[in-house]
Amino acid sequence: MSGFLGLGRALDRLRLGRLKEGLTKTRAHLGAIFAGRRLDDAWFDDVETALLTADAGTFATQELLADIRQEVKARSLNNDSPAEALQAVVADCITRALSPLIVSETETNRLPKVVMVAGVNGAGKTTSIGKLAHTWKAEGKKILLGAGDTFRAAAREQLIVWGERNAVDVISQTQGDPAAVAFDCVSAGVARGVDIVLIDTAGRLPTQLHLMEELKKVKRVMAKALVDAPHEIWLVIDGGTGQNAIAQVKAFDDALGLTGLIVTKLDGTAKGGVLLAIAKQRPIPVQYIGVGEAIEDLQPFDARAFALALVGDL
Numbered sequence: 001m002s003g004f005l006g007l008g009r010a011l012d013r014l015r016l017g018r019l020k021e022g023l024t025k026t027r028a029h030l031g032a033i034f035a036g037r038r039l040d041d042a043w044f045d046d047v048e049t050a051l052l053t054a055d056a057g058t059f060a061t062q063e064l065l066a067d068i069r070q071e072v073k074a075r076s077l078n079n080d081s082p083a084e085a086l087q088a089v090v091a092d093c094i095t096r097a098l099s100p101l102i103v104s105e106t107e108t109n110r111l112p113k114v115v116m117v118a119g120v121n122g123a124g125k126t127t128s129i130g131k132l133a134h135t136w137k138a139e140g141k142k143i144l145l146g147a148g149d150t151f152r153a154a155a156r157e158q159l160i161v162w163g164e165r166n167a168v169d170v171i172s173q174t175q176g177d178p179a180a181v182a183f184d185c186v187s188a189g190v191a192r193g194v195d196i197v198l199i200d201t202a203g204r205l206p207t208q209l210h211l212m213e214e215l216k217k218v219k220r221v222m223a224k225a226l227v228d229a230p231h232e233i234w235l236v237i238d239g240g241t242g243q244n245a246i247a248q249v250k251a252f253d254d255a256l257g258l259t260g261l262i263v264t265k266l267d268g269t270a271k272g273g274v275l276l277a278i279a280k281q282r283p284i285p286v287q288y289i290g291v292g293e294a295i296e297d298l299q300p301f302d303a304r305a306f307a308l309a310l311v312g313d314l
């Protein structure tokens with residue numbers, strides 16, 4: 001048993017390592033503001049600058065600063081307080097600010113559970129679907145993938161490759177529109193008694209209104225194959241997008257009613273603070289984060305781990 005626990009902890013550390021590696025730049029800013037500092041206005045200015053530089057946006061930054069000031073007072077910190085105490089305040093306040101993004105367990109009893117995945121071009125939708133299939137299959141779930149990106153033939157092929165890698169079936173059509181594929185896929189999922197149906201969609205900008213309408217149609221049509229489907233609608237956002245991510249979340253949420261986000265590429269140049277902005281301006285639970293291109297580079301969102309990856313270990 002302790003062997004399993006030890007392995008679990010080692011894996012957790014490895015995963016946190018990927019995230020920390022990705023957020024190195026932000027941590028270099030945020031982490032540098034603690035050592036040997038006086039708790040004066042200049043310190044608060046530096047915290048503000050570090051948060052803004054990390055893409056937290058002005059709303060979230062101001063609120064976080066107010067919270068940090070209050071917490072500094074509540075903990076009676078002063079100029080003699082150790083750097084770790086300041087770091088702990090900032091880490092705790094960031095964790096709290098991220099809490100609206102924590103997923104609350106809602107078990108739908110519906111089988112199959114239908115998950116529709118959307119997002120702008122190149123955000124990481126198809127890759128995330130491949131990773132999700134891997135994760136859920138490892139939990140013993142029976143999965144079916146739907147190649148709802150009928151825009152490019154290469155997109156269909158890409159999903160089929162992920163299907164082969166995971167040894168799960170992919171429903172696709174060489175002709176036909178995305179709504180037809182989605183309908184087919186949900187129907188097949190019901191007929192085959194699978195646990196989860198994952199539907200890919202073509203990338204689109206929220207400003208391409210006709211494509212947003214098409215996405216709404218894809219959603220509507222699924223309900224004709226299975227009542228209440230899709231049960232989950234997840235937006236994939238590239239963690240390196242910066243403040244534009246907020247506009248994406250708002251637009252896709254308004255169009256589809258999102259139930260979750262997947263934030264990808266947090267291993268790259270992402271600054272991470274955009275999650276603070278999302279938590280403040282349009283809190284949609286972060287179901288998973290992507291920390292690399294490989295099949296296992298997907299992890300559940302952990303607000304505390306994320307805060308520590310931003311601020312540095314205490």
Ligand SMILES: Nc1nc2c(ncn2[C@@H]2O[C@H](COP(=O)(O)OP(=O)(O)OP(=O)(O)O)[C@@H](O)[C@H]2O)c(=O)[nH]1
Pocket residue numbers: 119120121122123124125126127128149155201202203204236264265266267268289290291292293297
């Ligand atoms: N470093 C890194 N790369 C990622 C991650 N997720 C996806 N990618 C890469 O991002 C690129 C685009 O990924 P796709 O999954 O094709 O993105 P998509 O949203 O399906 O793209 P379209 O279908 O063209 O809109 C690929 O090169 C992926 O390997 C991640 O978490 N980290």
Ligand SMILES: [Mg+2]
Pocket residue numbers: 125126127149155200201202203
């Ligand atoms: Mg794709």
